[in-house]
Amino acid sequence: MILYLSEFLGISVYDSSGKKVGVVSEVAARPMIHPPRVTMLMLKGSNGHDERSVSWNQVDSVEKDRVSLRITRDALSAPASDESFFLLRKDLLDQQIIDVNGRKVVRVNDLLLEKRAGAVGVELMLSAVDIGLRGALRRLLHGAVPKVWLRHLESNVKENIIPWEFVDLIESDPRRQVKLHISHKVLTKLHPADLADIVEELSPKERQALFIALDDVTVAEALSEVKPRLRASILESLGIHRAADIVEEMQPDAAADLLAALPEETTTELLQGMNSEEAAEIGELLEHAENSAGGMMTTEYIALPHTADAASARSLLRSIPELPEHFTTLFLVDEGGVLMGSITLARLIVAPEGQILSTLKSEPVLSLFEESPEKDVIDLFDKYNLLTLPVVDQQRHLMGVVTVDDVISVLNKSR
């Protein structure tokens, strides 16, 4: 049997002698059990005062219109206010939650409670949340029109519910978040861009609590996709140590873009808190103007000596634990690090074992200087239909790589 929270609240409660003791005013659950089971009811006298609470194992039976207890009225306890209880009315009804499947933030109109016969008696499970018109209709008309009419009306509206396993709770207080065991683990499976969209919908406090709970890698990936305006304030809200850990996990070019938006002091502090190799890389990227090739490039790329052969190149690639994002091109350099050309991954794969890499390179050898304006970058990508483009200094040393996703971001910004 399915009960709706909106209707369960306010139903009469009778004690073991059959005397009415009040109405249900709040339903509490322990969230660490999935799906959450109702563990306590709060009662209110008919006059609106006289609050009591009763734990679930003292509930004898639950019907559509009444709850019967095993104990007498005198045995009821004073209201318990334990923060680790999860209150369905206060914490969930009318609040926002994350719909993990739909990848968006939605508002709860009603809750579905499923009555089951458990091991020790009747159990009430939180089975789904209603976010649709049907729940809205019920909230609006419950108690105002006869139930039969309401059910009839409801049957004309499409139900829109989210099963509990796809619900992620939003809690703006980090300490309570821990007490309620909200881990947000389901969110780590989302694509960073989807997670970023969700994060943008939240209030600053809720965002902060969410990011405190998530791991560095997930935060780093999501942060790269969040609106630039929000990035700096999110990072600052997490404190300098955590922020440094997160920036370390980011792609160097994304990290540089992010740091460029922060006050100089904060940037220096962050870089000091980071592992020195990564900090140096980002520091170098920060030197470039944002709208130049140097500002757009990343320093994560793979360069090989141009005299190597295909077999050794392939075995070298296999030994690299983590290949760069969007890895489509290899770059060839001489002993001094001067750019000699680039080869596509496809060509390397099909090349015979002994083939020397420099014979595989794409023609013409294209590159840009660090100071080249972003317009030149876009023009070259457009003209030669490129996916990547190497960036060199005045002595033609390979300094970094611009990838097509950075170009699209720039184009999208000016649209």
Add this chain to the structure above:
Amino acid sequence: MNFLKRWKAHIVIFFAVVGPGFITANVDNDSGGIYTYSLAGARYGYALLWTLIPVTFVLIVVQEMSARLGAVTGKGLADLIREEFGFRITFLMMLALAVTNLTNVMAEFAGVASSMEIFGVSKFLSVPVAASLVWLLVVKGTYKTVEKVFLFACSFYICYVISGVWAKPDWLVAAKATLIPTVRFELGYLTMFVGIIGATVAPWMQFYLQSAIVEKGVEPKQYRQSRIEVIVGCVVAIVVAFFITVSCAATLHVAGRQDIADAADAALALRPLAGEWASYLFAVGLLNASVFAASILPLATAYSVCEGLGFEAGVNKKFRDAPIFYWLYTLLIGLGAGLILLPGMPLVQVSYLSQVANGFLLPFVLIFMLILSNRADLMGRLTNSKGYNFVAIGTVVFLAVLTLVLVAMQLMGKA
């Protein structure tokens, strides 16, 4: 060249200080506002000027409360009402807001119709064109670029300041009327009082301003700047209202023309400045104000309603994902424009009465804002001060009493 450069720099500075507070204040002087202040001056001369002083305090207190709620909670007003007061109350509030705002949208299209009539364009042409334009402007996402043009055109209000001075009003009488309150217990006078409050402190503004503050990402840290901007905006709005009333009092009222039937009548107030061109000047200014407000009002309403009731909203969403939002938005424009096209619709009267409706709704919005901004768990250290509560509660009580008096007078008058 040099001049052009300097001029450009000035514009840049101008738009740098412009934020949500300033924009809201300017949209506040919309068609309904212009006609209400004009009618106040034409009918009662300087007699109602004193009301602007208490209204200034109310406006600043209310707007500041909205901005603070937005900055501290990071949530819109409709969101907060829903989370703290439940579905049913939110639904009623949103219904009232939607209906009141519909009358405001009608006022904007009445402004379009009456201003274009001066150019000899029939309302059957001007209103549908303006409605389609506004709809496209927002749905196609080009609004943000046009906003600056609207805002710049708002400098038209300076014309009222100049005209008000050139009309040589009796400053002694005006000053006396501003500083010494006079109350007349007449239905018309008291209704006009409510209208002035409703025109200045429009309920939809509180929803709009709070959302704009959240959207801009203002946080408690940077809140001081926003507060200054909000106060400056309020003062500008009141100065404009003052001079519109004075110009109309010094021209129309003095000449014995106590009623304003169309835009040509209202334009007479600009005669001291523009002579024969007064009606064209007025028409352009009114048209700008009307279209500006018409592009914000239906959108802000659709946002608030969907936010409060938990439907997906946003012009960056597809129609399929946010059908209710788009329907509501389209309906507000379609209905608002359509009703204005009914033959014999009294355009000035519609504009004025919409502001009276605002005045009736305002105490309800204020009650919610008061409760919310006094909650320590929500606002932390930034709860209302005693002075704020005094002004806000005073306004609520005053408006409630005034409304009851008006209803009573209406009934007794009829009986």
